[in-house]
Amino acid sequence: MRGFTHTRWLTGAAAVVLMATGCGGGASGAADGGMLTSSWGDPQNPLEPANTNEVQGGKVLDMVFRGLKRYDPRTGEAQNMLARSIDTTDSRHYTVRLRDGWTFSNGEKVTARSFTDAWNYGASLRNKQKNAYFFGYIEGYDQVHPEMGGQHADTLSGLKVVDDHTFTVTLNQKFSGFPDTLGYAAFAPLPRAFFTDHAGWLKTPVGNGPYAIESYTKGSQMTLRKWNGYPGGDKALNDGVILKVYTDSNTAYTDLMAGNLDLADDIPAAQLKNVRTDLGDRYINTPAGIIQTLAFPYYDQRWNRPGMEKVRTGLSMAINRDQITKTIFQRTRTPATDWTSPVLGADGGFKAGLCGRACTYDPAAAKRLVRQGGGIPGGSLRLTYNADTGSHRDWIDAVCNSINHALGDDNACVGNPVGTFADFRNQMAQHKMSGPFRAGWQMDYPLIQNFLQPLYFTGASSNDGQWTNSEFDELVDRANAETDPAKSVATFQQAEEVVRDNMAAIPLWYQNGNAGYSQRLTGVALNPFSVPVYNEIKVS
Amino acid sequence: MGRYVVRRLLQMVPVFVGATLLIFLMVNVMGDPIAGLCGERQCDAATAAQLRSEFGLDQPLWQQYATYMGNVFTGDFGTAFNGQPVTELMAAAFPVTVRLTIVAILFELVVGISLGVLTGLSRGRPVDTGVLLLTLVVISVPTFVTGLVLQLLLGVEWGWIKPSVSPQAPFDELIVPGLVLASVSLAYVTRLTRTSIAENRRSDYVRTAVAKGLPRRRVVVRHLLRTSLIPVVTFIGTDIGALMGGAIVTERIFNIHGVGFQLYQGILRQNTQTVVGFVTVLVLVFLVANLLVDLLYAVLDPRIRYA
Numbered sequence: 116m117r118g119f120t121h122t123r124w125l126t127g128a129a130a131v132v133l134m135a136t137g138c139g140g141g142a143s144g145a146a147d148g149g150m151l152t153s154s155w156g157d158p159q160n161p162l163e164p165a166n167t168n169e170v171q172g173g174k175v176l177d178m179v180f181r182g183l184k185r186y187d188p189r190t191g192e193a194q195n196m197l198a199r200s201i202d203t204t205d206s207r208h209y210t211v212r213l214r215d216g217w218t219f220s221n222g223e224k225v226t227a228r229s230f231t232d233a234w235n236y237g238a239s240l241r242n243k244q245k246n247a248y249f250f251g252y253i254e255g256y257d258q259v260h261p262e263m264g265g266q267h268a269d270t271l272s273g274l275k276v277v278d279d280h281t282f283t284v285t286l287n288q289k290f291s292g293f294p295d296t297l298g299y300a301a302f303a304p305l306p307r308a309f310f311t312d313h314a315g316w317l318k319t320p321v322g323n324g325p326y327a328i329e330s331y332t333k334g335s336q337m338t339l340r341k342w343n344g345y346p347g348g349d350k351a352l353n354d355g356v357i358l359k360v361y362t363d364s365n366t367a368y369t370d371l372m373a374g375n376l377d378l379a380d381d382i383p384a385a386q387l388k389n390v391r392t393d394l395g396d397r398y399i400n401t402p403a404g405i406i407q408t409l410a411f412p413y414y415d416q417r418w419n420r421p422g423m424e425k426v427r428t429g430l431s432m433a434i435n436r437d438q439i440t441k442t443i444f445q446r447t448r449t450p451a452t453d454w455t456s457p458v459l460g461a462d463g464g465f466k467a468g469l470c471g472r473a474c475t476y477d478p479a480a481a482k483r484l485v486r487q488g489g490g491i492p493g494g495s496l497r498l499t500y501n502a503d504t505g506s507h508r509d510w511i512d513a514v515c516n517s518i519n520h521a522l523g524d525d526n527a528c529v530g531n532p533v534g535t536f537a538d539f540r541n542q543m544a545q546h547k548m549s550g551p552f553r554a555g556w557q558m559d560y561p562l563i564q565n566f567l568q569p570l571y572f573t574g575a576s577s578n579d580g581q582w583t584n585s586e587f588d589e590l591v592d593r594a595n596a597e598t599d600p601a602k603s604v605a606t607f608q609q610a611e612e613v614v615r616d617n618m619a620a621i622p623l624w625y626q627n628g629n630a631g632y633s634q635r636l637t638g639v640a641l642n643p644f645s646v647p648v649y650n651e652i653k654v655s
Numbered sequence: 656m657g658r659y660v661v662r663r664l665l666q667m668v669p670v671f672v673g674a675t676l677l678i679f680l681m682v683n684v685m686g687d688p689i690a691g692l693c694g695e696r697q698c699d700a701a702t703a704a705q706l707r708s709e710f711g712l713d714q715p716l717w718q719q720y721a722t723y724m725g726n727v728f729t730g731d732f733g734t735a736f737n738g739q740p741v742t743e744l745m746a747a748a749f750p751v752t753v754r755l756t757i758v759a760i761l762f763e764l765v766v767g768i769s770l771g772v773l774t775g776l777s778r779g780r781p782v783d784t785g786v787l788l789l790t791l792v793v794i795s796v797p798t799f800v801t802g803l804v805l806q807l808l809l810g811v812e813w814g815w816i817k818p819s820v821s822p823q824a825p826f827d828e829l830i831v832p833g834l835v836l837a838s839v840s841l842a843y844v845t846r847l848t849r850t851s852i853a854e855n856r857r858s859d860y861v862r863t864a865v866a867k868g869l870p871r872r873r874v875v876v877r878h879l880l881r882t883s884l885i886p887v888v889t890f891i892g893t894d895i896g897a898l899m900g901g902a903i904v905t906e907r908i909f910n911i912h913g914v915g916f917q918l919y920q921g922i923l924r925q926n927t928q929t930v931v932g933f934v935t936v937l938v939l940v941f942l943v944a945n946l947l948v949d950l951l952y953a954v955l956d957p958r959i960r961y962a
Contacts, residue, residue: 157737157920158737159692159736159737159924160692160736160737160738161737161738168693168694169694240701240702240705241705243702243705243706243709244702245692245693245694245698245702247699247702248699260699260701260702261701262699262700262701263700263701317738332747332822333737333739333743333747334739334744334747334912334916334917335747335822335912336822359822360822360910360912361819361910362906362907362910362912362916362919362920363907363908363910365908366806366818366819366907366908366909366910367819367910369806369807369810369811369818369819370817370818370819370910372811372818373810373811373814373817373818375817375818375819376819503923504923534685535685535691535922535923535924535925536691536923537685537686537687537688537690537691537692537923537924537925538685538686538690538691538925539691540690540691540693540697541686541687541690541691542686543690543697544687544690544697554695555695556695557695569696576696576697576699577695577696577697579696579697
């Protein structure tokens with residue numbers, strides 16, 4: 116790299132003189148032949164399946180890996196991929212049988228061990244994997260990943276390899292939805308090279324998906340080529356994808372307009388007004404499994420006393436969701452009427468209107484309820500959010516305006532920006548929130564369980580407000596133990612009604628995935644995780 | 656002269672230690688960086704503790720700083736949160752920003768000084784007034800406006816350049832970003848040179864040079880410009896550091912993956928190692944640039960002598 120740059124400087128110095136006239140070379144095509152270029156963000160963590168918890172790294176894992184299950188890009192339904200069958204009789208003991216003929220792109224066979232080794236690695240405390248808790252349902256997790264002190268075991272006792280193509284999983288509790296969680300990237304299989312040459316593997320990760328990584332310049336660019344030996348049914352319809360890191364989605368959009376980029380999957384808020392005229396039907400705006408809510412600090416007694424549910428419901432009714440999603444978000448958000456997401460579908464547990472009147476704008480009722488509940492603690496609401504990313508400031512201000520307007524008090528609500536996301540998370544973890552705070556939730560897998568349990572169950576991983584309700588907890592446990600999927604979903608919805616009656620968190624809106632693409636592409640779509648379905652894109 | 660250099664080098668040590676300590680404290684005041692690593696959820700306590708000990712965040716601050724400085728002297732700048740050594744990030748980012756800075760400085764030197772000499776010699780004429788007005792406009796318009804407008808016009812509307820710079824960032828792609836980065840300083844350089852030239856034009860040594868019958872060109876370049884450049888050189892010298900550290904806006908607009916990008920990412924992710932590492936190098940750049948400026952004085956103006 117260094118030697119290379121020195122020679123570049125010399126030639127470059129000559130170029131400065133030559134180019135002083137101001138011609139910077141024409142804007143040539145974005146990529147060669149059947150390759151396409153796509154916008155990307157710098158992944159926050161090393162690219163390991165069990166260590167990647169944000170969309171940008173997940174995007175790559177989705178191209179490079181295939182797991183036991185895969186979520187249908189359109190319906191979100193979990194379908195068998197590498198799994199021939201996942202059987203259980205009691206929702207606790209599962210037998211997984213693998214399909215034959217699958218290999219990693221380096222030729223190594225995908226066996227039962229590829230999975231169990233990967234899961235053991237992911238769960239082990241020693242490896243500091245940020246998604247380790249996904250293995251928390253498997254028996255023996257508390258041994259390899261104890262909450263305190265060192266680990267007592269190297270492997271999960273609930274995982275047993277039977278033969279090359281069979282392994283069994285024992286859970287520490289009944290969880291009928293377990294097989295449907297297995298499409299999540301953390302459960303991907305890993306080749307031997309991952310364990311034997313870890314540093315080398317991280318430089319160019321090797322997986323078993325439709326694409327293989329050709330080169331990876333961290334922080335700048337990744338080139339993925341179609342893997343011709345891919346045995347799955349969802350082969351890539353293009354020759355490859357070049358992911359280019361953009362620091363600012365505005366630049367990506369400008370590049371798309373200039374023909375310098377084929378696909379931008381994050382349309383900046385400032386461009387939403389023009390995007391339809393700029394791109395016409397090459398603009399996609401489809402629902403994703405993301406919901407924005409306002410959570411409350413239940414560790415603060417002022418927010419937790421009896422009667423406060425009236426204040427919370429009143430605040431919910433004071434927010435004009437329809438107007439905010441229209442004016443601020445240009446309809447890239449949909450007013451929420453429950454606590455899940457439309458991508459689940461009615462069968463999966465989405466129930467439009469479950470929130471009922473509590474999510475309908477009604478200033479008069481809002482004012483009345485807040486008064487009945489004893490008013491806003493401290494007289495004024497401080498909505499805390501991180502101001503570094505997204506356009507949180509815009510909508511927080513709009514929500515506050517709406518509340519102030521409805522309550523007829525200009526000082527009822529103010530935004531309380533926090534500089535960085537890390538600091539925001541910090542204050543949350545230290546229970547320093549003095550009032551409601553922004554809480555976004557992007558689903559890990561399309562299950563109603565994933566929208567309720569991590570957020571509202573007592574002591575759950577993302578229950579940042581520390582809400583606790585025994586009736587809710589009981590219903591969730593029952594729903595998880597239920598073997599009939601329809602009954603399980605119905606029980607989860609009952610639990611959701613408990614959330615509603617207490618207004619544990621105010622649902623704001625469902626977020627859509629946004630993308631725009633160049634004329635060279637056809638067949639572009641976003642999956643329910645708002646990630647482009649790369650393998651289905653055709654390049655002309 | 657030699658003693659002067661040694662004294663200056665020694666003075667750098669406390670400045671260097673103080674500056675890095677300040678940055679270290681500032682980044683640490685922002686709180687626990689591990690909190691932001693697990694996305695929209697809390698890291699589980701055990702994993703967070705492991706990560707904290709990996710990055711040495713579980714030790715008292717003074718010890719963290721001592722360890723850090725100790726490592727820096729052996730060339731180890733620590734590891735960023737994505738598992739990359741900070742030195743690797745530097746090796747990727749600094750060449751890009753240095754190139755960008757070179758382009759910007761060249762603009763300042765060539766365009767800024769030429770315009771300054773031109774206007775300084777023709778004070779009150781239309782050329783002078785025109786350039787003055789132009790520089791006023793450039794100074795008053797924020798960089799991101801200039802940058803976005805140029806990007807839109809040259810990149811999208813006319814298609815002369817690519818709106819974003821490729822990862823390799825060769826010199827030819829950096830001309831427009833360099834101009835944008837230089838724009839405000841360029842205007843200052845023009846005005847500084849102009850004032851300085853206009854002042855010195857009436858000084859005794861210039862009159863003497865003219866009276867001796869030296870050609871006008873020689874008077875301007877050898878006598879007038881040389882002394883007039885002292886304030887300009889001071890300005891450009893400090894500007895080198897400012898350009899490298901302050902390129903965040905320009906680098907963001909044109910998607911240049913340089914120092915500004917790394918610093919921005921580091922601050923967003925509260926990555927102490929990245930931020931302190933990059934700032935440390937920037938502090939060194941500042942110090943060295945300042946030293947060079949002071950040494951240049953003697954070269955430019957023989958009347959200035961150091962003990």
